Amino acid sequence: xxxxxxxxxxxxxPGGSLRLSCVVSGLPFSKYGMSWHRQxxxxxxxxxxxxxxxTNSTWYPDSVKGRFTISRDNAKNTVYLQMNNxxxxxxxxxxxxxxxxxxxGQGTQVTVSS
Numbered sequence: 001x002x003x004x005x006x007x008x009x010x011x012x013x014p015g016g017s018l019r020l021s022c023v024v025s026g027l028p029f030s031k032y033g034m035s036w037h038r039q040x041x042x043x044x045x046x047x048x049x050x051x052x053x054x055t056n057s058t059w060y061p062d063s064v065k066g067r068f069t070i071s072r073d074n075a076k077n078t079v080y081l082q083m084n085n086x087x088x089x090x091x092x093x094x095x096x097x098x099x100x101x102x103x104x105g106q107g108t109q110v111t112v113s114s
Contacts, residue, residue: 003025006022033051038093040092068081089112
């Protein structure tokens with residue numbers, strides 16, 4: 001049974017930083033690409049970062065490029081999302097996702113507000 005457990009969401013002031021973690025179990029983690037997505041109230045879910053399983057190449061949309069960094073630790077079955085210079089528009093529920101098997105985590109809430 002595949003499980004994705006996110007953590008690290010919090011209330012943070014604009015300009016602050018957070019690191020999200022997603023621990024994956026039930027599959028050979030190192031063989032799967034991973035991604036992070038977010039969904040704000042009333043908006044569609046959007047991808048904010050993805051990392052390849054073979055080359056560790058990454059991709060980000062322009063909205064977060066230069067501020068967010070995705071990384072993975074295969075020894076810990078964990079994928080991370082480092083978020084810097086957070087803005088109020090980054091407020092959303094953040095989800096970990098395994099694209100190849102279409103499997104989502106439960107999400108962790110990030111709120112950016114003064």
